[in-house]
Amino acid sequence: MPILEAGNIVKVYGESGQEHSTTALKGLDLSINKGDFIAIMGPSGSGKSTLLNILSGMDQPTSGVVTIKDEKISELKGDDLALFRRRELGFIFQDFNLLDSLTVKENIILPMVLEGKSADEMDKRAVYLSGLFGIESILNQYPYQISGGQQQRTAVSRALVNEPGIILADEPTGNLDSSSSAAIMECFEKVVEELSTTVILVTHDVFAASYSQRVVFLQDGAIHSSIQKQGSRESFLKQIIDHQRTFGGASHVF
Numbered sequence: 001m002p003i004l005e006a007g008n009i010v011k012v013y014g015e016s017g018q019e020h021s022t023t024a025l026k027g028l029d030l031s032i033n034k035g036d037f038i039a040i041m042g043p044s045g046s047g048k049s050t051l052l053n054i055l056s057g058m059d060q061p062t063s064g065v066v067t068i069k070d071e072k073i074s075e076l077k078g079d080d081l082a083l084f085r086r087r088e089l090g091f092i093f094q095d096f097n098l099l100d101s102l103t104v105k106e107n108i109i110l111p112m113v114l115e116g117k118s119a120d121e122m123d124k125r126a127v128y129l130s131g132l133f134g135i136e137s138i139l140n141q142y143p144y145q146i147s148g149g150q151q152q153r154t155a156v157s158r159a160l161v162n163e164p165g166i167i168l169a170d171e172p173t174g175n176l177d178s179s180s181s182a183a184i185m186e187c188f189e190k191v192v193e194e195l196s197t198t199v200i201l202v203t204h205d206v207f208a209a210s211y212s213q214r215v216v217f218l219q220d221g222a223i224h225s226s227i228q229k230q231g232s233r234e235s236f237l238k239q240i241i242d243h244q245r246t247f248g249g250a251s252h253v254f
């Protein structure tokens with residue numbers, strides 16, 4: 001049973017048919033099940049960010065429908081959309097997007113404050129998530145006092161605090177060194193395996209993508225192909241690199 005379905009998604013920037021319009025998505029279909037961990041890859045300009053923005057309700061498609069947990073998110077507006085996104089979706093960004101004036105713990109529980117949860121519930125959730133991701137000792141520090149990897153683990157905890165069905169991550173390892181990237185991707189594995197949360201990741205990073213179970217490749221606003229993990233992460237990494245070559249090798253920048 002899909003948790004998310006996108007049907008015939010078209011996105012045109014500018015006036016359709018006009019000289020300066022761009023068709024960023026050309027009738028794309030995507031179905032994602034609960035507990036899936038998928039990575040979306042593709043050359044620069046292939047439509048990855050546009051797709052993530054539409055799946056997350058940040059932007060509306062020109063035509064087509066996105067359904068998440070039986071709710072047509074592409075048709076929700078205003079407070080209904082804001083509430084749905086706060087409860088059902090968690091977001092993780094390349095630049096962490098933490099508030100510098102709040103401690104790690106306060107950053108993590110902020111979405112619960114907006115939901116009006118009790119102090120006791122918020123405490124328990126912060127302790128649980130920080131323990132899961134190994135940041136329990138820095139709960140009272142501020143973002144500028146901790147490493148990039150710790151900041152991103154704080155952001156992962158914050159994204160999960162309201163127990164969303166889906167986590168959407170846009171280049172989450174883009175600002176991290178290789179060992180912090182590995183630590184973050186292991187956090188995503190935990191999110192999927194221990195919390196059964198669905199993860200959708202947009203990335204240029206083949207190493208990050210190798211932690212997912214399925215990589216969907218976009219090209220020119222359409223799905224070019226997808227590959228499913230079968231063996232180990234290491235063999236999937238090799239498979240992803242080999243598959244990228246089908247896009248025409250070095251002339252395409254991922």
Ligand SMILES: Nc1ncnc2c1ncn2[C@@H]1O[C@H](COP(=O)(O)OP(=O)(O)OP(=O)(O)O)[C@@H](O)[C@H]1O
Pocket residue numbers: 013014022023024042043044045046047048049050051
């Ligand atoms: N706000 C916008 N207005 C007009 N055109 C846009 C806008 N956003 C994106 N585009 C165009 O839509 C197409 C897809 O862009 P998109 O940012 O989704 O690609 P991407 O795969 O995320 O690229 P990158 O990997 O470089 O971030 C590109 O041709 C881009 O120039």
